[in-house]
Amino acid sequence: MKICFTLGAAALCALSFGQFSDNFESETGSAGGTIATGQNGWYLPVTGSLDGNIYTYGGNSFGMVANPSGNNQFLGGQSTGAAFVRAQHTVNFSSSTFYTISLDFNGMFLGQPTTAANNLGSMSAQPGPGSDYFQTLYAYSTGDTSPTTFNAQYGVTQNAAGLAAGAAFVTADFVTPGAEWANLPMNHWYRQTTSVDFTTNQVVQVTIRDLTTGGSTATVNPTGWYLAGGANNVAGYTRPTDLRLFVGGNGNISSAGNTMGFDNLVVAVPEPASMAALGLGVLALIRKRRKS
Numbered sequence: 001m002k003i004c005f006t007l008g009a010a011a012l013c014a015l016s017f018g019q020f021s022d023n024f025e026s027e028t029g030s031a032g033g034t035i036a037t038g039q040n041g042w043y044l045p046v047t048g049s050l051d052g053n054i055y056t057y058g059g060n061s062f063g064m065v066a067n068p069s070g071n072n073q074f075l076g077g078q079s080t081g082a083a084f085v086r087a088q089h090t091v092n093f094s095s096s097t098f099y100t101i102s103l104d105f106n107g108m109f110l111g112q113p114t115t116a117a118n119n120l121g122s123m124s125a126q127p128g129p130g131s132d133y134f135q136t137l138y139a140y141s142t143g144d145t146s147p148t149t150f151n152a153q154y155g156v157t158q159n160a161a162g163l164a165a166g167a168a169f170v171t172a173d174f175v176t177p178g179a180e181w182a183n184l185p186m187n188h189w190y191r192q193t194t195s196v197d198f199t200t201n202q203v204v205q206v207t208i209r210d211l212t213t214g215g216s217t218a219t220v221n222p223t224g225w226y227l228a229g230g231a232n233n234v235a236g237y238t239r240p241t242d243l244r245l246f247v248g249g250n251g252n253i254s255s256a257g258n259t260m261g262f263d264n265l266v267v268a269v270p271e272p273a274s275m276a277a278l279g280l281g282v283l284a285l286i287r288k289r290r291k292s
Contacts, residue, residue, distance in 0.1 A: 019091060019092050019093075019095070019099070019267040019268060019269060020089065020091045020092070020243075020265075020266075020267045021264075021265065021266040021267070021268075022040060022075075022089070022265050023070070023071060023073075023263060023264050023265075024054055024073045024074055024075050024263060025071050025072060025073055026039075026040055027039040027040055027042075027054045027073065027075075028054065029053075029054035029055055029056050029072075029073040030054075030055070030056060031055065031056050031058065031059035031060050031061060032055075032061050033053030033054065033055050033060075033061065033076070033077075034053055034054050034055075035051040035052075035053055035054075036051060036052045036053060036054050036075055036087050037051045037052075037087070039054065041089050041090065042075075042087050042088065042089050043087075043088055043089070044086060044087070044088070045086055045088040045126070045242075045244060046086055048083060049083060049084055049085065049086040050077060050079075050080065050083045050084065050085045050086070051077075051085070051086075051087065052075050052076065052077050052085055052086065052087030052245060052247075053075070053076060053077055054073055054074070054075055055073065055074055055075075055076050055261070056072055056073055057070065057072060057073065057074065058072070060076075062076065062078065062108060062110065062259055062261070063187075064076065064106055064108065064187060064259075064261050065106070065187055065188070065189070065212065067104055067106070067189040067211060067261075067263050067264075068189065068211050068212065068214075069104060069189070069191065069211050069263075069264060070104065070189070070263045070264065073263075074104075074106075074261045074262060074263040075087060075245060075261070075262045075263070076106075076247070076259070076260055076261035076262060077247040077259070077260065078110065078247060078257065078258065078259040079247055079248045079249050079255045079256060079257070079258040079259075080256055081111075081115070081117075081249065081255050081256030081257075082256075084246065084247060084248030084249065084255075085121075085246065085247035085248065085260075086244060086245070086246055086247075087244070087245045088126060088242050088243070088244040088245075089242060089243055090241060090242050091240075091241070091242055091243050091267050093125070093198070093239045093240050093241065094239060095269065096198075096269040097197055097198055097199045098195065098196070098197055098198075098204075098269065098270055099195070099196050099198075099267060099268070099269060100193055100194070100195045100196075100266075100267075100268050100269075100270060101123075101193065101194045101195075101196075101243070101265075101266070101267050102191065102192070102193045102264065102265070102266040102268070103123055103136075103191070103192055103193075103262060103263075103264070103265050103266075104189055104190065104191050104192075104211065104262065104263040104264045104265075105121075105123075105138065105152075105189070105190055105192060105260065105261065105262055105263075106186075106187065106188060106189045106190070106260065106261040106262075107120040107121065107138045107150050107184070107186055107259070107260055108120075108186050108187050108259040108260075108261075109140070109146075109147050109148075109186060109257055109258060109259065110257040110259050111255075111256045111257020111258065112256070112257065113145045113146040114145055115145070115255075115256055115257065116140070116143075116144055116145045116146065116147060116255075116257075117249035117255035117258070118139045118140050118141065118142050118143075118144065118147075118249075119137065119138075119139050119248055119249050119255065119258070120138040120139060120140065120150055120247070120248075120258045120259070120260055121138050121245070121246050121247040121248060121258065121260035122135050122136055122137045122138060122155075122244075122245075122246045122248075123135065123136045123243065123244070123245055123246070123262070124136070124155070124243070124244050124246065125240035125242070125243060125244075126240055126241065126242040126243065126244045127240070127241070127242070128168070128228065128240065129163070129166045129167055129168045129228065130166065130237075131228065131237055131238050131239060131240045131241070132198070132201065132227045132228050132229040132233055132235075132237040132238065132239055132240065133227065133228050133237075133240050134154065134155060134156055134194075134196065134203060134227050134228070135154070135155035135169065136152065136153065136154055136155070136192065136194070137152075137153040137154070137155055137174050138150055138151070138152055138153075138260065139151055139153060139174075147186070148185065148186055149183045149184055149185055149186065150184055150186065151176050151181060151182045151183070151184065152176070152181040152182075152184060152190070152192060152208060153174040153175060153176050153181070154174065154175055154176075154177065154194075154203060154206065154225065155169035155173055155174050156169070156173060156175065156203055156225040156226060156227065157169070157173055157226050157227075157228065157230065158173075158175075158224050158225065158226065159226070159230060160224075160226060160230050160231040160234070161230050161231075161234060161235070162226060162227075162228055162229045162230025162231075162233075162234055162235040162237070163228045163229075163230070163235070165235070167228075169228075175222075175225070177206050177208075177220040177222060178218065178220050180208055180218035181206075181208055181218075184210075188210060188211075188212040188213070189210075189211040189212050189261075189263070190208055190209065190210055190211060190212075191207075191208070191209045191211055191217075191264070192206070192207065192208050193205075193206065193207045193208075194206050196227065198227075198233070198239060199232070200231070200232060201226055201227045201229055201230065201231060201232055201233040202222075202223075202224070202225055202226055202227070202231075203222060203225040203227070204221060204222070205219065205220070205221050205222075206219070206220050206222065207219045207220075243265070243267065245260075245262050245265075246260075247259065247260040
């Protein structure tokens, strides 16, 4: 496995140390979905939630297209409106400063045109609130009752003091890195990577690529995107211990039909040389922006 970091115009690709990975091929799946809970360490974290299921690409009940970078199966689910889908797995975030999370995702809306609620789903570090967490959010425009596109956003705080104890990210905390993360056609597979530095406590690099149509990978090195604990974890929050895949809505029962698929989840620690280069590259970018 290779994790590639883009620093300016140069790309640094190096072997990385895997913390956790799952392409959902070792689990039992089916066209109609087989519960993920109890398979390969996946569990249901919230009582009353729906289990994530393992689906086969062939004949899957959502009509979700095959992932060109996938094999035979994916994890997914669909909100009923009254209940949301959750699947969670323990991940070790304690052994390094830098981590890169790579995930393939696909969003669909299969509900009635009059009942749309805009949060398709998310990937989040857990527990959140309650730890030094962050999350992604896959959402279409509020009020769009028949959506065909959505945005891939990030839940971070741009307040160096961090979030208040126990507080969750709110609408104002969700940001879209750039045009490549916006107006994504539904029923396409995308690969997204998120690199975090727990020392500076920031999201330091994000990438996205449309796997269904191919093309290049877009890369952004954001500044001032803090995890929940703020700059240098000034709030002193503990590191997350899990990752959660979620399919749902916005807390409204009108979210029936929101649908997500996930594949090729990888949590990796870059080798030391790559971590040093990533840190230096981000530092140079920050200095350049301060001068401009």
